[in-house]
Amino acid sequence: MSIQIVTDSTVQLTEEELADLPITVVPLIVRLGDKEYLNDGKDITNVEILSHLTGDEELPKTSQPSIGQFLDVFNDIGDAGDEVLCLNLTHHLSGTVNAARQAADISETKVTVIDSLSIDRGLAFQVITAAKMAKNHAPLENIINAIDLHRQNTEIYVFLNTLENLIKGGRLSRTAGGIANLLHIKVVAELKDGALQVAAKGRGKRFLNKQIDELVSRIQLLSPAKVGLTHVDNLTQASEIANRIHESLPNTEVTIHEAGPVISTYTGLGALAVEFYTD
Known part of the structure; x- marks a missing residue:
């Protein structure tokens, strides 16, 4: 056996x-209107879901x-x-x-x-x-x-252009981190003890870029064995981060991934997750 x-x-x-x-x-299952799709990378692809995130009146639903x-x-x-x-x-x-x-x-x-x-x-x-x-x-x-x-020993950080999708999808409470009336601010969320928490919030791309720079610097100091970068239609930034990590940590395994339909539904376009494991 x-x-x-x-x-x-x-x-x-x-x-x-x-x-x-x-x-x-x-x-898992993704629902678009009255149609159901398996979140298996074939029934509905990572690319196909993107148009539904911006073009549909209602967000896709997942189960x-x-x-x-x-x-x-x-x-x-x-x-x-x-x-x-x-x-x-x-x-x-x-x-x-x-x-x-x-x-x-x-x-x-x-x-x-x-x-x-x-x-x-x-x-x-x-x-x-x-x-x-x-x-x-x-x-x-x-x-x-x-x-x-x-x-x-795993850390997960998600850089978000908006919390709107997470809140509408019920994955983050409207009062979490004091963001009830600030849906369009930029946010860094951390998965801590299995729950998403707002780690930092601010306005503009400059804020997010600064937060990413600080995290990359921390990764370079920690020298983790593995780093995963998952993005929602944000390959350019994910590739830039991967290159920076490779330059300073050539022995660290860095992988880049497109977010699947379920995760894309809740994070929204432009989201970027940085995940790493230290021995």
Whole structure:
């Protein structure tokens, strides 16, 4: 019996990582009007969602995978004689992990479900390590300990042009950080203990650029093992940051990703996430 890793589609993985590692991704759902799409990179693409963020009267709506989606995956893995370690995005942003837990209770497969308290490339750091260890037949206890270490040493910052989408989507309260009447200010949000918090706010691009410069300088001092940059139609800035980190930290792995439809819906155009893990 081997351990198979299951996660959800808010994870940010490369095609190579998916091809090389024992990972199954269960997609969340995106709704545009009366139509539903799987957030699987195929049903609706990262590029296709962009026009809906600005051109539609209402924001796209998202929902967690159904219990049945998880149950089918868990049962298929169990039928093959394997067990499951399921890692999901933080419960503060979605009920996905609870759906996975309910499916685990129903399935006859041995399933361990973990709340990553993370999302996007931060979730990927945990998933990749778990999958590599599982591929090398590490015991479940050792994998869980490694995941815990990642959770304690991962930082995620999101640079936003507006909080409007997060507030409309219910992922941030209107009173958080004293921004009730300041929807159009620039914001730096931090994922702390699994919840999004306003870390800094100001006006104009100069404010955001200053905050990014300070974070890049901090990364250069910390010399993390891995850095992930996820953007919503903001490749130019993501590439500039990646180049700056590469110049000073040639041994640090830096990856650039387009945000998927679910994350784009809540962050809005021009958003940029900087995520890193220190050993």
